[in-house]
Amino acid sequence: MKSIKTLLIASTAIALTACNSTAPVQQSNLPEWVMMPKVENGITATECVASSNSFGIDRNMATANARVAIARQIQLKVSALDKTYRDRVDADADKKTGATFSSVSRQLTDMSLTGSQMVRSDIITIEGTPHMCVQVTLNPNKTDALLDKIIAESGRKVSANEDAVLREEFKAYKAQEELDRALYGERLTTGD
Template identity: 45%
Template sequence: MRIRSAVLTLLAGSLTLAGCGSNPDAPVGNLGLPGWVMQPEVEDGLAETACVPFSGHLSIDKQQATAMARSGIAQQISVKVKAMDKVYNRRTDTAGGRDIGANFESVSKQVTERSLTGTKATKTDIFDIDRKRQLCTMVTLEPEKTKAVFENILADSGRQLDPQDEAVLYEEFRAAKAQQELEKELSR
């Protein structure tokens, strides 16, 4: 009977934790802010949240937070492209030759600027952070637009890839490894 009770307790606890993990509005971390603020994400897309001091001018504060979050998405794209470029160079080195021409990084800035017009503010709210009111906005680049960013970078680079290499590079572009490199660069 005790074992059954313990198993039920563990199962209930697991379900509670799983439920919290899937709710972007559930508080996360010591600040008690929702997940979309602390760990912004959109499935197979890009997301970033920025917070600014709330001045009482909602539209101005929202514009500033949105611009900062868009800048964060641009930085994510840049880091992902750097990781993708490293993988491509490694693959061409092992295939017996180097590709001559534009690298992905050289075209990523232009593509990123064009792509940011596809971002949208998906959540906005006001929170007390360290006893100061902050307006936070989450900006996302949806999956189909994220794929389009990748395709535009490939097209603008002028590189001809076989489908297998393209699939590998797209996975690298989407990979958590690129996100880890972004976090490492931000912590410098």
């Protein structure tokens, strides 16, 4: 009986140890500006493409991919604004009309991307292959101007308080996205 009890305790301890063990976290040798691009109160993205030994073409392709990533971020942020605005309007029981922020933002995103600029580029080895990586930024002034245009062209009447909430939501979405990437280790998009 004693040996069965000892065997049961030992097998339970082994099972608990096996369940508790986690794979070691691999540290990336990639620069932070590639893994977690950041810009204060603006929008930024870094994209990498496998090197074709044509510096100009690779840089242009990575830059174009980064601009597409910024456009996706804008669309996601604006979708969050639509939801926030609808929730606030529903809560106030006020029927306000106007185009959705999303439909207006689609028209304005292309114009805004012309104001984006490449702020960093480098050839970086990823999984043994050289890649051209480019960071593109839409600076805070352009980001604020974009939000102003989206609100104005939506035709919605937004109070000063609602405007402040929408701006915070726009910024908070980016912060949440960065936190999620840090927590869940979103894999680097290489554009291959």
